[in-house]
Amino acid sequence: MKFLCQTTAILALCAGGAFADTIKVGVIGPFSGGAALQGRNFQAGIEAYFALNGRTVGDHEIEIIYRDLPAADPGQSAALTQELIVGEGVQYLAGYYYTPDAMAAAPILEEANVPMVVFNAATSAIVNASPLVVRTSFTTFQTSTPMATVARERGIERVITVVSDYGPGVDSETAFVRAFGAAGGTVVESVRMPMSTVDFSPIMQRIRDSGAEAVFAFLPAGPQTFGFMTAFVENGLKADGVQLLAPGDLTQESDLPVLGPNAAGMLTTFHYAVSHNSPENIAFTEAATAWLGNPAELSFPAVGAFDGMHVIAHMIAATNGQQDAAAAVDSVKGLEWISPRGPVSINPDNRHITQNIYLREVAEVEGQYINHEIQVFENQGDPGWVAP
Structure with missing residues (x-):
């Protein structure tokens, strides 16, 4: 138009x-x-x-x-x-x-x-x-790529990816899969969800059936992320030791008071934390x-x-x-x-903006849950950009 x-x-x-x-x-x-x-x-x-x-x-x-x-x-x-x-x-x-x-x-x-x-x-x-x-x-390439390094540094070898099926979700999946594979990891399955998804129980069963040690997830920040995080805990995946890794959209600060202990310990990579x-x-x-x-x-x-x-x-x-x-x-x-x-x-x-990307852990500090920065990936550009 x-x-x-x-x-x-x-x-x-x-x-x-x-x-x-x-x-x-x-x-x-x-x-x-x-x-x-x-x-x-x-x-x-x-x-x-x-x-x-x-x-x-x-x-x-x-x-x-x-x-x-x-x-x-x-x-x-x-x-x-x-x-x-x-x-x-x-x-x-x-x-x-x-x-x-x-x-x-x-x-x-x-x-x-x-x-x-x-x-x-x-x-x-x-x-x-x-x-x-x-x-x-x-960009989701910018925030997702460092998480592959984080996963390998923690000895994670097998991951399933679960993303919303639209531009940023596909970018996020591609970024993680590319970087994780280059670092010697294996992506056992990749799942793309319609943006209209509200029932995440079938997705949680696929994560369990995959046998992966961790799931890398991306959904747009907002109501869907809360539903996904809740389903991950309620379906017992967190209790069973499956590590949930994601860019920071899944733990935006406005959701943390409700997510509370469900999100505790979750690792995300992102460009900003309110606690910075x-x-x-x-x-x-x-x-x-x-x-x-x-x-x-x-x-x-x-x-x-x-x-x-x-x-x-x-x-x-x-x-x-x-x-x-x-x-x-x-x-x-x-x-x-x-x-x-x-x-x-x-x-x-x-x-596009060049910036630091931070590894954050959801932690309780003085009675409030925050994204606590624990590592810095400095001066990151957009690894997903291709010149036209």
């Missing part, structure tokens, strides 16, 4: 070049429905950025315009993207929780002269969909939780949004408010800064 400039006013908007006192940023995310907490974390990250840095860049004030996309819906994502560009005159697009939604919006960007800053969607190929896409989240110990993260978490009103709701999409606003602010400064998407994106290639998650940079070749 292509955005077409059809009127004189819209042609002027697409051409850009006009000074603007207000820079509009359109943010698409799940602000209602089962994943609404993830959308609230987008908002929390944005509001934390404003609380710590202000809403202005030079003479320009940033205005956020939100659009709700409760579940993955590529057609609606494209429609909302066009409506934000044509109806609201946004100069920047951001958010995009699910990969299919980001992929559907990407073909619109160049003709509209608008960059997209991805706060969450995690398939490697998104950055290849348009040269105007920049990512401040992570740094001055930048302390300031960020205080500002984000002040907006949320409940510290237990803070989770990883907030840091993607916070850093996404840092990138957008840099773009606005570099272009002095002019609508020039290519120049805006060029200005952040190679950009480095200290994020709440640690040192990060934008890879100039693929516009």
Whole structure:
């Protein structure tokens, strides 16, 4: 689906070049429905950025315009993207929780002269969909690959993989299988689940029947991960000593109060933990939780949004408010800064974020369950990216 400039006013908007006192940023995310907490974390990250840095860049004030996309819906994502560009005159697009939604919006960007800053969607190929896409989240290749090293370091030889059957799930499976095999491990079976799966008992039986020492799992953060984790324990796999390994989506902090001892001891590899110990993260978490009103709701999409606003602010400064998407994106290639998650940079070749990946263990600290960082894989790019 292509955005077409059809009127004189819209042609002027697409051409850009006009000074603007207000820079509009359109943010698409799940602000209602089962994943609404993830959308609230987008908002929390944005509001934390404003609380710590202000809403202005030079003479320009940033205005956020939100659009709700409760579940993955590529057609609606494209429609909302066009409506934000044509109806609201946004100069920047951001958010995009699910990969299919980001992929559907990407073909619109160049003709509209608008960059997209991805706060969450995690398939490697998104950055290849348009040269105007920049990512401040992570990819599942990036967070899953180190777990193969972790498994082998702990003497695990036989693993079954279980993932949701969509872009990030397939990426996660591929990343782990490739790295685990290269390290001398054996994947005994690979299971892909429909995204609509709610009854995980048959999956748990396949894990048991496989005879694997561990299961590597990926599901999108949200209600499904809670169901999967609960089924893993209730079906006796944890009690039987089967190790559950995953990227950090399965133990997002907002789920830990409910998961509690069910998740205790679980190992995950991820780009961010709310418990990360740094001055930048302390300031960020205080500002984000002040907006949320409940510290237990803070989770990883907030840091993607916070850093996404840092990138957008840099773009606005570099272009002095002019609508020039290519120049805006060029200005952040190679950009480095200290994020709440640690040192990060934008890879100039693929516009994806380079960052530390942390091995975390779910642990009880002062009566609360946290993702406790125990090992660092420094300066990780995206091993799943292939040049177009």
